[in-house]
Amino acid sequence: MVPLFLTIILGICYSLTIAPSLTWAHFSVDGGDLISAAATGGVPHPSGYPLYLILARGFQLIPVGDLAFRTNLLSAVCTILTALLLNVYLSHQLRDHPFSQFTSFLAAIAYGLAPFVWGQGLVTEVYALHGLLVMICLYILSLENSNIGEWMRGFVFGVAATNHLTAIMMLPLLMLGFDQKLFASAPVLLKRFWGVIAGLSLYLSLPIRAYFNPPINWGDTSSPIGFFWFITGLIYRHYLFSLSAQDMVQRLRAFGGLLLEQYTWLGALLGIYGLITLPPRRVIIPTLWMGMVFLLFSVFYGSYDSQVYLMPVWLAFAIWLAYGLQDLLVFATNRFKLKISILGFLFVALMIRIPILFASVDASKDFRAHDFIINTLKKIPENSLVFVDGDEQLFSLWYAQFGLHQRLDLAIVAEGLLPYKWYHENLQNTYSLLDVPQRDNLNPSELSAANPGRVICFIPHDKPIICPQDR
Amino acid sequence: MKRSVRLTIALVLTGVLLLTAIGVWAAPKFQGTVPVIPVTGKGTCTSGPIDMGTALFTPQSSDCTITVELVEDPAGSYVPEPEGKAFTGDTFKVNADPKDTIVQVCYAYPPEFEKKEAKIHRLNEEAKPPVWVEVSGGDIGDGTFCVNSAVGVFSLIGKP
Numbered sequence: 317m318v319p320l321f322l323t324i325i326l327g328i329c330y331s332l333t334i335a336p337s338l339t340w341a342h343f344s345v346d347g348g349d350l351i352s353a354a355a356t357g358g359v360p361h362p363s364g365y366p367l368y369l370i371l372a373r374g375f376q377l378i379p380v381g382d383l384a385f386r387t388n389l390l391s392a393v394c395t396i397l398t399a400l401l402l403n404v405y406l407s408h409q410l411r412d413h414p415f416s417q418f419t420s421f422l423a424a425i426a427y428g429l430a431p432f433v434w435g436q437g438l439v440t441e442v443y444a445l446h447g448l449l450v451m452i453c454l455y456i457l458s459l460e461n462s463n464i465g466e467w468m469r470g471f472v473f474g475v476a477a478t479n480h481l482t483a484i485m486m487l488p489l490l491m492l493g494f495d496q497k498l499f500a501s502a503p504v505l506l507k508r509f510w511g512v513i514a515g516l517s518l519y520l521s522l523p524i525r526a527y528f529n530p531p532i533n534w535g536d537t538s539s540p541i542g543f544f545w546f547i548t549g550l551i552y553r554h555y556l557f558s559l560s561a562q563d564m565v566q567r568l569r570a571f572g573g574l575l576l577e578q579y580t581w582l583g584a585l586l587g588i589y590g591l592i593t594l595p596p597r598r599v600i601i602p603t604l605w606m607g608m609v610f611l612l613f614s615v616f617y618g619s620y621d622s623q624v625y626l627m628p629v630w631l632a633f634a635i636w637l638a639y640g641l642q643d644l645l646v647f648a649t650n651r652f653k654l655k656i657s658i659l660g661f662l663f664v665a666l667m668i669r670i671p672i673l674f675a676s677v678d679a680s681k682d683f684r685a686h687d688f689i690i691n692t693l694k695k696i697p698e699n700s701l702v703f704v705d706g707d708e709q710l711f712s713l714w715y716a717q718f719g720l721h722q723r724l725d726l727a728i729v730a731e732g733l734l735p736y737k738w739y740h741e742n743l744q745n746t747y748s749l750l751d752v753p754q755r756d757n758l759n760p761s762e763l764s765a766a767n768p769g770r771v772i773c774f775i776p777h778d779k780p781i782i783c784p785q786d787r
Numbered sequence: 788m789k790r791s792v793r794l795t796i797a798l799v800l801t802g803v804l805l806l807t808a809i810g811v812w813a814a815p816k817f818q819g820t821v822p823v824i825p826v827t828g829k830g831t832c833t834s835g836p837i838d839m840g841t842a843l844f845t846p847q848s849s850d851c852t853i854t855v856e857l858v859e860d861p862a863g864s865y866v867p868e869p870e871g872k873a874f875t876g877d878t879f880k881v882n883a884d885p886k887d888t889i890v891q892v893c894y895a896y897p898p899e900f901e902k903k904e905a906k907i908h909r910l911n912e913e914a915k916p917p918v919w920v921e922v923s924g925g926d927i928g929d930g931t932f933c934v935n936s937a938v939g940v941f942s943l944i945g946k947p
Contacts, residue, residue, distance in 0.1 A: 345819070346820050361820045551822065555818050559813065564813070566809065566812075566813040567813050569809045570808075570809050570810065570811060570812045570813065572804045572807055572809070573808035573809050575804065575808070576804065576805065576808055581801060581804075581805060584801050584804055585797055585798065588797045588800050588801055588804075589793060589794060589797035592788075592796055592797055618818050619819065620818055620819065622812075640797070643790070644794075647790055695929055695930075703838060705823075705838075705840065706819075706821075707819040707820045707821055710821060711820075730821055732821035732822045732823055733822070735822075760835070760836075760838055761829075761830040761835050761836075761837060764835025764836065765831075765833055765835055772835055772836055774836070774838045776838070776841060777840070779841060779895040779897065780895050780896065780897055780929070780930025780931065781929070781930060781931075782842075782893050782895055782930075783929070
């Protein structure tokens with residue numbers, strides 16, 4: 317009954333707020349890139365997300381809504397599954413405690429209704445799947461004396477990293493042992509290691525995809541050096557530690573604000589209390605590790621939206637919240653016999669959050685991406701060479717052209733990718749009538765000059781399109 | 788540790804969190820998925836428009852070289868805006884060889900610029916002191932405001 321109840325509550329919330337098409341809500345500006353790459357057998361931005369592409373393509377075959385909506389569904393399903401698995405995990409870990417079923421249920425609901433988590437369940441992005449895979453890793457690590465092979469444990473961790481590369485930070489947890497031993501034995505570690513390698517091998521699907529010259533084809537994954545450059549995300553290496561100390565401190569304080577936003581002051585109190593209560597080693601070590609590494613990564617990594625990397629932190633906090641709630645519930649019901657009132661109050665408090673959060677998470681009315689596509693494609697003259705600067709704008713136009721097959725006469729060029737030779741090849745393969753000069757560092761002027769018959773348009777980041785009248 | 792002690796510590800930490808938490812995630816510069824490349828601002832008369840992000844510069848001659856630089860502090864580098872007006876858009880210095888090259892200057896012109904009645908001005912450096920002069924014959928259409936002019940220093944100036 318609890319899983320059904322959980323699914324119904326979250327399912328209703330997500331179905332009422334899910335984005336009906338492509339959206340820029342909830343940090344999902346990369347959506348156009350991911351949807352188009354999944355739809356065309358392409359390779360999206362580093363590190364490639366091969367597992368996500370396979371699952372997204374499966375959802376894109378569901379005959380409901382448009383291409384973007386089907387891909388948004390993947391996020392909704394992943395988020396609900398994560399909450400369900402969290403409930404199962406907590407029920408198992410707290411099985412010797414009274415009220416464990418209800419504590420687990422409340423923690424899972426709190427997680428599913430945390431604004432960031434809820435938002436990620438409504439849009440096309442990789443973080444809902446990332447949360448699910450991290451939860452699977454935690455769960456599979458907790459299964460002592462089970463039929464799960466050690467190779468399989470490693471395999472699951474490897475596969476998790478083929479969605480979002482930061483899941484690699486979970487790998488040290490594979491060193492943990494069972495049966496009161498802190499670390500696993502060498503033979504066990506070796507089996508897990510080979511399992512990880514097998515899981516990571518899904519990255520080898522990227523050069524295969526690239527071989528067919530799809531329109532979305534980041535990087536040069538056909539060569540070993542290019543492949544390594546791509547899957548390790550070296551294009552973004554300068555983002556790490558790119559902030560000043562002052563900005564990093566500000567992010568730590570902002571994390572506090574985000575924590576309060578996700579779980580309210582009551583949830584924050586319960587989670588902190590749960591952490592201090594020191595759950596068993598098999599729970600505290602993985603969750604504390606997860607909480608720390610992903611928090612530090614989000615602080616040190618300089619992308620403007622790095623708070624998206626906090627998904628595993630919210631998961632860890634939900635687990636601590638459950639332990640804190642469990643401990644206080646036992647204390648309160650022993651002393652005050654207010655069992656039903658307290659449980660009912662907590663459930664009602666969570667349900668009251670739904671209408672309070674609704675307006676802020678609702679992506680069903682966010683038509684910015686949709687309107688941008690319609691308005692822009694209406695303005696651009698036929699056969700134009702369009703230089704685009706800005707993730708939202710570029711990926712939305714890629715979705716329109718490669719996903720929805722609109723305005724195939726246009727040559728859409730990402731200005732920020734012109735310094736890369738692999739991108740010149742991609743342009744030539746995608747737009748066979750475009751003359752792409754063979755040189756190392758191409759700039760818009762040179763590309764324009766090589767194609768004198770085309771009208772030139774520029775779409776700057778967050779600014780209107782500019783198509784000069786005369787050339 | 789006794790339950791009451793743990794609860795007290797948790798309450799104190801939650802209080803600290805409430806007092807120190809802020810709502811803004813530091814993002815001093817835009818670093819997204821597509822790398823941001825610095826604007827070069829150089830070209831020739833045959834190489835097409837020079838894209839400076841918020842404005843385009845298209846030489847109208849058949850043979851020239853052109854460079855465009857962003858001016859960070861136009862009031863400090865040259866002269867302040869006319870009285871009762873404000874710098875609305877970016878300021879650019881355009882040089883060309885030959886110096887009499889005519890250039891089409893197109894600024895991105897969102898509705899908020901139109902509300903401020905922003906117009907393209909060119910710095911008259913021959914005046915003593917230099918003065919910002921509105922370039923006549925501007926053409927507004929589809930979110931852009933374009934003028935043709937001799938090279939010089941251009942800015943979008945409108946109401947505050």
